[in-house]
Amino acid sequence: MRLVHSLRNDPDSAPVFSEEDHSIWNTLFVKQLPQIERWACRDYLEGFSLLGLNEDGIPTLEDLNAQITPRTGWETIRTSVRYTDAVPWYHYFLDRKFLVTDYLRSRDELEFTPEPDLFHDIFGHLPFFTLPHYAKLQEIFAPIFLRTNEKYRDHIKRLAWYSSEFALIREHGELKAFGAGLISSISELSSVMNGSVPLLPFTIDNVIPHDKSVWSHNDQIFIIESIDDLIYELERYFESLPKVSEEVEQLTTEELLRDIRD
Numbered sequence: 089m090r091l092v093h094s095l096r097n098d099p100d101s102a103p104v105f106s107e108e109d110h111s112i113w114n115t116l117f118v119k120q121l122p123q124i125e126r127w128a129c130r131d132y133l134e135g136f137s138l139l140g141l142n143e144d145g146i147p148t149l150e151d152l153n154a155q156i157t158p159r160t161g162w163e164t165i166r167t168s169v170r171y172t173d174a175v176p177w178y179h180y181f182l183d184r185k186f187l188v189t190d191y192l193r194s195r196d197e198l199e200f201t202p203e204p205d206l207f208h209d210i211f212g213h214l215p216f217f218t219l220p221h222y223a224k225l226q227e228i229f230a231p232i233f234l235r236t237n238e239k240y241r242d243h244i245k246r247l248a249w250y251s252s253e254f255a256l257i258r259e260h261g262e263l264k265a266f267g268a269g270l271i272s273s274i275s276e277l278s279s280v281m282n283g284s285v286p287l288l289p290f291t292i293d294n295v296i297p298h299d300k301s302v303w304s305h306n307d308q309i310f311i312i313e314s315i316d317d318l319i320y321e322l323e324r325y326f327e328s329l330p331k332v333s334e335e336v337e338q339l340t341t342e343e344l345l346r347d348i349r350d
């Protein structure tokens with residue numbers, strides 16, 4: 089069954105960001121640029137340059153999609169929901185749609201925000217979505233998440249959290265930031281890269297016992313060796329999980345807009 093598209097990028101309904109919003113984007117961008125040039129992984133930096141992000145202000149999704157969709161088939165979709173629940177989130181993923189929230193942090197939260205905002209979504213995640221081998225990684229989560237039971241959904245969320253959001257990757261013997269949560273967090277990126285957080289190899293057995301640290305910095309970070317290794321590790325595990333249904337249930341518009349805080 090196909091997803092019912094409840095969200096559209098209608099230019100007439102796009103939010104108008106204030107001068108202060110664009111100025112916050114500029115401040116975040118200027119603060120984080122030297123850190124990512126120093127610490128972000130090669131793939132991220134390649135995608136960053138392809139995507140053409142800059143300090144001038146919040147980019148339009150139209151401009152972002154012009155760089156992303158021809159390369160990987162993924163598309164960004166705007167949502168006014170601040171923190172989308174994992175079930176609708178993965179429904180959009182199944183359709184290669186990445187939701188970008190309209191919410192932007194305030195000046196009090198420049199260094200760290202527990203709530204993913206549009207700076208996290210755009211600056212942290214979207215450069216990667218210009219790269220076909222990264223898109224392939226993101227395409228393996230939704231099919232199993234939407235068919236397995238609650239216990240294993242929780243495991244999948246942890247595996248996504250400690251890989252796509254917060255992992256480090258080894259490059260030529262050096263550790264670089266891979267996770268979008270790290271890349272978009274001024275304080276957590278510097279804390280991890282300065283050696284303040286314990287590190288372990290990313291394996292299923294290492295990650296699953298660790299719950300997500302949504303409201304504070306993570307007290308454990310995991311290292312992947314390569315995207316191909318990560319896909320191999322995840323696929324092996326996903327294939328072993330029980331499927332409660334073969335078909336993915338279609339959601340109502342209301343369910344697709346479910347906020348995690350409901």
Ligand SMILES: [Fe+2]
Nearest residue numbers: 204253268269
């Ligand atoms: Fe994220």
